[in-house]
Amino acid sequence: MLTPTKKNQSGVSLIELIVFIVVVSIALLVLVGIYRQATINNADPIIRMRALESAQSLLDEIISLRYDEATPTGGVPACSTVGAIACNNLPDDNMNDVDDYHNFSDTPYPNYVRSVSVTTANNIKLITVSVTTPTSETFLLSAERANF
Template sequence: MILPAHRGATLVELVITIVIISVAIAGVVGAFALISGRSADPLNQTRAVELAQLYMDEIITKKYDDATPQGGQPRYTGGCNIGPEGSEDRSTYDDVDDYNEIDAEAPRSALGPIDGYSGFTVTVDVQCAGGDAGVDLPSSQAKRIDLTITIPGGGDFVFSAYRANF
């Protein structure tokens, strides 16, 4: 009696199959590593926008200048002063340009540190910018607030707003 021939894979075919599968797996793992490394970016970007909104809301609600009376009337007609008057700190900032002192500090409100923003920094730059706003204003009648939020990993997000003297 003659036995049927056994058919199977040779050692060479098995080695070639293992090499091909290894290369494919390496490519897939590399793609996953790239995707997972950037998965925090959208979260940090959203948190940067939220933080910027918090700061802008706080800054814009302050008076135009320290000499501006409550309610804004009569209108302040002095020059454009930038920076805190005297020995003010964050809890006593009372006008827009006082915030110019914030330079690469950890996020905080007037009441204290803000939890959940580890690794974020905030910088505020206030400038006299009446002519920048696209309207016929003297330089002393508008201030531009540039807010820079730096997220963990070093990305910067810059937000700007104008506060007019009215």
């Protein structure tokens, strides 16, 4: 007669199975949280790029204009130099020189606000363009325009 032998069983115990489920659940929660954050901030680069592009385009437009209303075409001689007309440094509504854009504001896209500030010191005009996005971020671009 044969005696029954004890067989080695292979498999997973209940405790091992519960530990596995807990570890996988924690890892899944972390991954879902990261995915959720990435989805929420998905449009941010587009919003930022649009703001920077609109600020840069207006800054380029302003920089290409004359230093002052009294500056002749070509910029020579510069206003307020010997033998030249005095600079007036006053904004008017012609939009044909840098000063005219002081306190200018518009909305290049819906919910975007773009504004300009022009300050003068030592015959150099600092032009600052700021754009506020729909997410309330503000981007500033500045450039200096010299009297030449």
